[in-house]
Amino acid sequence: QAVLTQPPSVSGAPGQRVTISCTGSSSNLGSAYDVHWYQQLPGTAPKLLIYGNNNRPSGVPDRFSGSRYGTAASLAITGLQAEDEADYYCQSYDSSLGGWGIFGGGTKVTVL
Amino acid sequence: QVQLVQSGGEVKKPGASVRVSCKASGYQLTTYGITWVRQAPGQGLEWMGWISAYNGDTDYAQKLQGRVTMSTDTSTNTAYMELRSLRSDDTAVYYCARKIDSSGYGWYFDLWGRGTLVTVSS
Numbered sequence: 334q335a336v337l338t339q340p341p342s343v344s345g346a347p348g349q350r351v352t353i354s355c356t357g358s359s360s361n362l363g364s365a366y367d368v369h370w371y372q373q374l375p376g377t378a379p380k381l382l383i384y385g386n387n388n389r390p391s392g393v394p395d396r397f398s399g400s401r402y403g404t405a406a407s408l409a410i411t412g413l414q415a416e417d418e419a420d421y422y423c424q425s426y427d428s429s430l431g432g433w434g435i436f437g438g439g440t441k442v443t444v445l
Numbered sequence: 446q447v448q449l450v451q452s453g454g455e456v457k458k459p460g461a462s463v464r465v466s467c468k469a470s471g472y473q474l475t476t477y478g479i480t481w482v483r484q485a486p487g488q489g490l491e492w493m494g495w496i497s498a499y500n501g502d503t504d505y506a507q508k509l510q511g512r513v514t515m516s517t518d519t520s521t522n523t524a525y526m527e528l529r530s531l532r533s534d535d536t537a538v539y540y541c542a543r544k545i546d547s548s549g550y551g552w553y554f555d556l557w558g559r560g561t562l563v564t565v566s567s
Binding site for chain 1: 480482489490491492493494495504506507540542545547549550551552553554555556557558559560
C-alpha cells in the first residue's frame, strides 16, 4: 500500500477541470516536504510534470498546476484535452522511511 | 540531445541475475545522480534506489537490500543496475532517471529512460 494515497481514477469531459489528490501524513507532506508530479502516457516512460509543488518544467502547458496544503497535495488540469489521458503519480519524501523515493499509487485520468 | 538510453529487454529464469544499463548522453553522468524505478505490469511506480556517479554513494530500497547493486562507469557515462536471485514478481519495466537534488525542492526525477522490460519466467 502506497504511503501517498491517490484516487485510482478520475474522469472529465474535454474542456473541463479535474483535480487529483495526493494524501499523505505528518511524516511526509505534513512536514512540509515538497511534492512532485509525473505524467505517464500509455506505453511510455513517466515524464516530470510539476516539481516543487507548483513549478512546471519548460514545455509543460500551463493548464497543469499543483498545490500543497497540510498533509495533502493536488494536481489540477484545466481545459482537459484528449491527450491528457494518462496515469499521474505524486512523489515526495517520508521521514519515517528515510527517503525521497515515495510515490503515490497513481491516478488514471480518462477523458470522456 | 540530452537523453538516457537503456539496454534491451531480458528474459531470465528464477534465481538468475540481470544487469540493465543506462547510458547518459548530452550531459556528464557525474553531474547528477541516477535513480532506478520499476513498474510491474499494470502497477504503479516503485523506487529501487539511487547512485551518485560523482562519489559512488548509493541508497537502496529496504525491500531490495542484498539483492540489488547499482554502479556507474564514468568512462562510458553509463549507469548499471544489477538484480540477483530473480523471482517472478521481479517481472517489470525498469526505468533509470536523472535525479535532481534541489536544496529548495528536494529530489525529483527530470529525465527518464524509455525503460527495459525484464521478464522472469521458468
